[in-house]
Amino acid sequence: MGLGTFFTSKLDEAIGWARKYSIFQYPFVTACCGMEYMATACSHYDIDRFGAGLPRFSPRQADVLFVVGTISHKMAPVLKRVYDQMTEPKWVVAFGVCTCTGGFYDNYATVQGIDTIIPVDVYIPGCPPRPESVIDGLMKLQDRIAAQAQRY
Amino acid sequence: MDGAAMLAALRARFGSGVIETHDFRGDHTAVVTREALPRVLAHCRDEPALAFEMLTDLTAVDYSKYPGREDGPRFEVVYHLYSIAHNHRLRVKVRVDEDDAVVPTAVDLWPVADWFEREVWDMFGVRFAGHPDPRRLLMYEEFVGHPLRKDYPIDRRQPLIGPTN
Amino acid sequence: MAEMTRREFMLGEGSGTGSGSQRLHVGVGPAHPAMHGIIRIVTELDGEVIVRADVEIGYLHRAFEKDCEQGGYNNAIPYTDRLNYVSPLINNFGYCAAVEKLLGIDVSERCKYIRVIMAEISRVCDHLTCIGASAMELGAFTVFLYMIKAREYLWELVEDVTGARLTISYGRVGGVKADLPDGFAERAAKAFKETREVLDEVHRLLTGNRIFMDRMIGVGALSREETIAYAITGPLLRAVGVPYDVRRAQPYDVYDRLAFEIPTQKAGDNYARYLVRMAEMEQSMRIVEQALAMIPGGPINVDFAGRPIDPAAYVDRGKQGKTEGLLLVPITLSPNLQGSERPAHDRVNAADKRVVLPPKETTYGSIEGLMNHFMLIMEGFGIRPPQGEAYVAVEGANGELGFYVVSDGSDRPYRVRCRPPCLPPMAALHRMIEGGMVADLIPTFGSVNMIGGELDR
Numbered sequence: 001m002g003l004g005t006f007f008t009s010k011l012d013e014a015i016g017w018a019r020k021y022s023i024f025q026y027p028f029v030t031a032c033c034g035m036e037y038m039a040t041a042c043s044h045y046d047i048d049r050f051g052a053g054l055p056r057f058s059p060r061q062a063d064v065l066f067v068v069g070t071i072s073h074k075m076a077p078v079l080k081r082v083y084d085q086m087t088e089p090k091w092v093v094a095f096g097v098c099t100c101t102g103g104f105y106d107n108y109a110t111v112q113g114i115d116t117i118i119p120v121d122v123y124i125p126g127c128p129p130r131p132e133s134v135i136d137g138l139m140k141l142q143d144r145i146a147a148q149a150q151r152y
Numbered sequence: 153m154d155g156a157a158m159l160a161a162l163r164a165r166f167g168s169g170v171i172e173t174h175d176f177r178g179d180h181t182a183v184v185t186r187e188a189l190p191r192v193l194a195h196c197r198d199e200p201a202l203a204f205e206m207l208t209d210l211t212a213v214d215y216s217k218y219p220g221r222e223d224g225p226r227f228e229v230v231y232h233l234y235s236i237a238h239n240h241r242l243r244v245k246v247r248v249d250e251d252d253a254v255v256p257t258a259v260d261l262w263p264v265a266d267w268f269e270r271e272v273w274d275m276f277g278v279r280f281a282g283h284p285d286p287r288r289l290l291m292y293e294e295f296v297g298h299p300l301r302k303d304y305p306i307d308r309r310q311p312l313i314g315p316t317n
Numbered sequence: 318m319a320e321m322t323r324r325e326f327m328l329g330e331g332s333g334t335g336s337g338s339q340r341l342h343v344g345v346g347p348a349h350p351a352m353h354g355i356i357r358i359v360t361e362l363d364g365e366v367i368v369r370a371d372v373e374i375g376y377l378h379r380a381f382e383k384d385c386e387q388g389g390y391n392n393a394i395p396y397t398d399r400l401n402y403v404s405p406l407i408n409n410f411g412y413c414a415a416v417e418k419l420l421g422i423d424v425s426e427r428c429k430y431i432r433v434i435m436a437e438i439s440r441v442c443d444h445l446t447c448i449g450a451s452a453m454e455l456g457a458f459t460v461f462l463y464m465i466k467a468r469e470y471l472w473e474l475v476e477d478v479t480g481a482r483l484t485i486s487y488g489r490v491g492g493v494k495a496d497l498p499d500g501f502a503e504r505a506a507k508a509f510k511e512t513r514e515v516l517d518e519v520h521r522l523l524t525g526n527r528i529f530m531d532r533m534i535g536v537g538a539l540s541r542e543e544t545i546a547y548a549i550t551g552p553l554l555r556a557v558g559v560p561y562d563v564r565r566a567q568p569y570d571v572y573d574r575l576a577f578e579i580p581t582q583k584a585g586d587n588y589a590r591y592l593v594r595m596a597e598m599e600q601s602m603r604i605v606e607q608a609l610a611m612i613p614g615g616p617i618n619v620d621f622a623g624r625p626i627d628p629a630a631y632v633d634r635g636k637q638g639k640t641e642g643l644l645l646v647p648i649t650l651s652p653n654l655q656g657s658e659r660p661a662h663d664r665v666n667a668a669d670k671r672v673v674l675p676p677k678e679t680t681y682g683s684i685e686g687l688m689n690h691f692m693l694i695m696e697g698f699g700i701r702p703p704q705g706e707a708y709v710a711v712e713g714a715n716g717e718l719g720f721y722v723v724s725d726g727s728d729r730p731y732r733v734r735c736r737p738p739c740l741p742p743m744a745a746l747h748r749m750i751e752g753g754m755v756a757d758l759i760p761t762f763g764s765v766n767m768i769g770g771e772l773d774r
Contacts, residue, residue, distance in 0.1 A: 028348060030355050031377055031769055032402035035446070035483055039472070042465040072773075074292045075355065075376045076312050078347050104395065107306045107380040108299055109291070117312070128483055176705045177418050206548045208710070209719055209736040218725050219704075230721070232708055232736070236545065236559060239566050243708065264548040267744040275382075290375035290773055299383060306383050 016146035019089075021051035023142075026062035028082060031069030033096035033128040045131040050138055059085040064141065065118075070098035071111045083118045091121045093141060096128050103127055153201050155180035158242060161201075166192060171247075181243040189246050190256045196233055196242065197261055204233035204242065207258065210268035212276045216250075217302045226250040227278050231258070248278065257282040275300035340368065345758065347376050353450045354767045356743070358750075358758065365754050370747040377769035385733035389699040390416050390490050393733060398484040400735060400771040403446050404439035404714045406475070408771075409488030412733075414569060415709040415720035416490045419702040422672060428492050428665045429570040430612040435487065436570075436711075437601040437608075438475060438505075441512065442468050443714030443766075444552075444594045444601075451591075451763025452523060455532050460519055467515035470508040477504065490700055491673040492666030502609045509602050516598060523591075533588035537749040537761030544585065547745040551716025551738055552593045553765070557585035563712040575607050587764040672700050699728035715739045715766055737771040 027037055040047055047053055056062040059082045071079055083092070094114055097103035100123045102112035114120060121144060124137035153161070159173040162182050169188025174181050184192045196204045209232040215221045225247035233242045246255055257280040258265040269280040270289035277298035280286065288295065294313050297304055346357040355376040361369040381400060385393040397412045398405040410432045417424065424432075449464030472482045477498050479485035487494050523529045539549075541557040554561055560579045564572040580596035582589035662676040670689055679686030692698045702724040710719040719736030742765045749765075750758050 029353070031379075032399050032484065034353070035402055038446070038450075038465055039469060039482075042469075043462050044466060044469045070377060070379055072376060072378055073295075073310070073312060074378065075347065078376075082348055105379045105384070107383060108304070108308050108310070109378045109380045111312070112309075130482065177421060177707050179706070179708055181706075205545050208548055208550075208717060209708075209721065209734070211721065211734045211736075213723055213732045213734075218731060230734075232719070232721070234717075236561050241708075262548065263543075263546050264741045264744050267740060288375075290378040292375070299380065306380065306387060 012149065013146075016148070020142040020145040023050070023052040023064050023138075023145075024054060024056045024062045025052055025064040025066050025093075026057065026059050026082070026086070027055050027066045027068055028079060029066075029068045030071065030075060031098065033069040033098070036128040036131060036134065037066070037068045037095065040131040040134045045135065047135065047138060050135070050142065052138060059083075060087060062086060063090050065090065065092045066095055067092065067099045067114050068095040070096075070103070070105060071114050071117075072109050073111060074109075076111050076117055079114065080117050091141060091145065092118055093137060094120045094123045095134065095137075097125050098127075099123075100125055153238065153240070155240070155242070158202065158240070162192065162195075165195065179241070179243055181245060183245045183247065186246050186248060186255060189244075190258075192244060193231065193258055193261055196244070201238075202242075203235045203237045205236060206234045207262035207264055207268070208232045208234045208241075210258070210265055210272065212272045212278055212300075214276060214300065214302045227253055227276060229255050229272065229278060253278045254281050256280070259283060274298065277301065339363075343755070345755075352759070352762055353454070354762075354769050354772075356767065356769075356772075358746075360750075360755065360758075362755065365756075367750050367753055367755060367758065370750050372743060372746050374743060375773050377773040379770070379774065381735065381770075381774040382733055385730055387729070389728050390702075390730060391700065393730065394488055395484070395486045397488075397735075398486055400737070400774065401443070401713060401715070401718070401739075401768045402483060402770050403768060404436075404443040405483065405485055406435045406439040406479075406487060407711060407713050407718060408735075409486065410436055410570075411709060411711040411713070411718050412720050412722075412735075413488040413490050414711060415707055415722045416700070416702065416730075417667075418707040418709050419705060419722055419724050420490075420669075420672060420700070422491060422667050422669050424492055424667045425665060426571075426613050427496075428667075430608050431493055431497060431665060432488075433570050433572065433575070433608045434497075434505075434605050434612075435475070435478065435493075437605045438471055440601045440714045441598045442471050442475075444598050445471075445512075445515075447714075447763070447766040448519070448591060448594055451760060451766075452519075452529070454759050454763050455529060457523065457526075457529065460522055463515045463518055463522075467512040470511045474501075474505055474508050477501065489666070489673070491669055496665050497612075505605060505609060509606070512598075512602065516595065520595065524595075530588065532757075532760050533591060533764075534584075534586060536587050536753060536757045537764060538584065538586040539745060539749055540585065543745065543748060547748075548741045549716065549745060550741070551713070552590050552597065553585075553742050554716065555579065555581045556589035556593045558583045563710050563717050567710065569709075569711060571608070571611075572604075574611070575604050577601075577604050587760050590764040697728060701726060701728050710736070713738045713771075715742075715768065715771075718771075735771065735774060737774065739765065739767050739772050743767055743772060 029037060065083060094100045099114045102110050122137050122141045124134055126133050159180055159182055163170050166188050169185050171183045171185060196202050212227050212229045214227055216226050227248050229246050231244040248255060255278060267289055269283055270287060272278050273286055274288040274290050275298055292313060295310060341362040343360050343362055346352055347355040357373040359371045360367050381396050384396050394409055397408040400408045445464045445468045449461040453461035476482050479487040544554055544557045558581050560581050562579045565579055577600045580593050582592050666673040674693055675686040675689045680690040704724055704726045706723045708719055708721045710717045716738035718738050721734040722730055723732040725731040749761050
């Protein structure tokens with residue numbers, strides 16, 4: 001093990017630590033879960049504490065895609081396009097059961113889980129999830145961001 | 153004018169144009185023929201004693217699985233009218249067969265019928281003759297079939313459409 | 318030849334005046350930063366003026382009406398929650414009222430009051446969200462934070478009663494899920510105090526605010542005739558001066574016994590809609606306060622000394638070994654550990670065994686209760702209204718919310734149609750934005766308060 005490797009791993013950690021506290025999210029809000037997303041983002045639950053307080057409403061400036069609410073067949077191409085427009089590194093959070101599995105909308109119009117369209121990093125279940133579980137999901141995402149190999 | 157008098161007046165005026173009338177739980181309903189429908193609706197809107205200036209709802213029902221009505225006309229298009237001036241309601245219905253599922257449009261009477269009729273076309277496949285813009289409202293153009301028909305299974309999914317502009 | 322302005326040089330002759338030759342097509346949405354809702358507006362622009370707009374909806378179509386046909390009558394209630402997800406309680410009660418009308422039954426007195434109370438709290442939540450979000454889109458982020466803060470207090474109330482914050486499924490055909498908890502009136506008073514403070518602050522921040530007024534006054538206006546022709550109801554209709562409100566015109570539940578005003582405005586623009594919504598919140602809170610004072614029936618659970626006690630506290634006390642005196646009173650605890658359910662059950666549900674599930678103690682404690690439960694739950698049994706159809710309208714937060722239910726005599730609805738209150742204004746949206754600037758689209762869209770779940774169903 002040379003000196004370089006040692007430094008790289010430490011640098012990775014430092015960058016991971018910085019990245020996990022500077023989450024710029026793109027809230028792709030479609031449905032009911034958006035109400036809980038609002039509640040989480042506002043002063044009562046305050047996700048700013050986790051460095052995720054600034055939503056970026058442009059996919060090109062965001063690095064975490066929050067898919068909030070049911071995705072219908074009509075909406076699926078839009079979601080795919082927004083995901084493609086985001087720059088690396090990027091993560092996806094599936095917010096609520098509709099995005100995880102389609103939820104109780106087992107019908108002709110609803111996509112049965114957004115992971116059939118785009119890769120997902122963290123699933124937050126609940127219909128809609130309470131702010132506490134959203135924050136839990138966000139912290140899991142932070143751990144994941146910090147632990148993964150960093151590309152820079 | 154109370155509901156029963158309203159129905160009696162419609163029967164007297166349109167004769168055989170009104171097929172039947174009923175009053176179930178206080179909802180007064182007139183079933184009219186397709187030919188009489190535009191005249192009935194226009195009368196309902198313009199007659200001062202009725203003055204239905206609002207088309208609150210327009211929808212359809214597919215009766216192909218309804219016990220006792222499997223062989224009758226398949227679709228029923230339902231108009232819910234409301235009058236602000238008189239504070240009364242009326243339901244007007246028209247029955248159409250599947251192979252001739254066309255109803256005259258009401259867009260020229262109430263502009264809101266535009267979207268309601270597009271939705272009925274989208275969900276049931278009932279066409280509205282004279283509609284200015286007969287596109288689907290809720291589903292996408294590539295969708296095949298009409299999902300609220302009773303013979304469309306709820307979980308029949310269709311291939312995902314690609315990114316469009 | 319007259320000198321060409323730089324603008325005309327760049328954009329073509331006559332641009333910006335509505336007579337230019339170059340038209341620009343700009344699609345707004347479905348994922349647009351300043352729109353809280355997914356619709357697509359394809360605009361045809363001349364300079365910055367919208368010449369023509371085509372509104373496309375359906376991005377949140379979730380087959381509500383088809384889903385309702387799949388299960389029993391009560392199984393549709395969770396789907397109704399997600400129609401207008403900002404005020405789900407009103408949807409619940411509207412659907413229940415339609416099925417009750419079909420069955421020809423009446424709910425208990427206390428239940429009617431509970432429905433009024435919960436519906437009005439929902440209405441306040443809805444207006445708070447609407448005004449907060451549309452103010453945020455105009456740059457007033459503080460207002461949004463304040464309004465969501467107030468909504469949070471109200472949601473805590475809702476959670477106390479229903480067990481959930483948002484998707485509550487609280488209505489039942491023939492009643493409601495549970496009675497109001499102990500001390501609800503005091504907590505409501507406290508939450509309303511906070512809400513009123515917020516409303517007062519927002520009034521000071523927005524109502525006389527120069528920027529806000531400039532963006533709202535005269536923008537997105539619709540004439541009285543056109544509003545009626547488009548069947549627009551609710552705050553948008555009252556903003557053009559028509560005092561139509563289902564609660565007053567065709568009173569349901571106990572609205573005819575409560576005193577409230579129907580705020581109206583004349584102008585019909587975005588500012589008038591804002592003022593109507595602000596005034597309605599105060600009226601809603603007034604209704605709740607009256608209803609809480611008039612609601613029949615007192616506390617429902619008492620401890621051994623006759624003092625009212627919360628069922629959960631009763632169980633907790635037993636678990637801690639503080640059983641002194643508890644055995645003196647025979648009390649049946651339901652297996653779901655919510656405590657004694659039976660006394661509350663009768664108060665809030667219709668006395669009709671064909672419709673209402675028996676309380677849990679009866680289900681688990683007697684053979685009649687068990688059979689009754691099974692008859693309502695089993696496939697092919699359940700609630701069976703006679704053949705027929707019924708339309709019931711209630712005043713939703715956005716206007717007349719109608720449910721048209723057709724029964725074929727079996728245990729599942731043959732057809733459930735929801736008359737969405739925000740579809741007519743959306744159908745008229747192109748009339749409100751054509752001729753205005755692109756930037757005016759945002760406050761107009763905000764003032765319509767489009768809710769995807771109920772628009773696309």
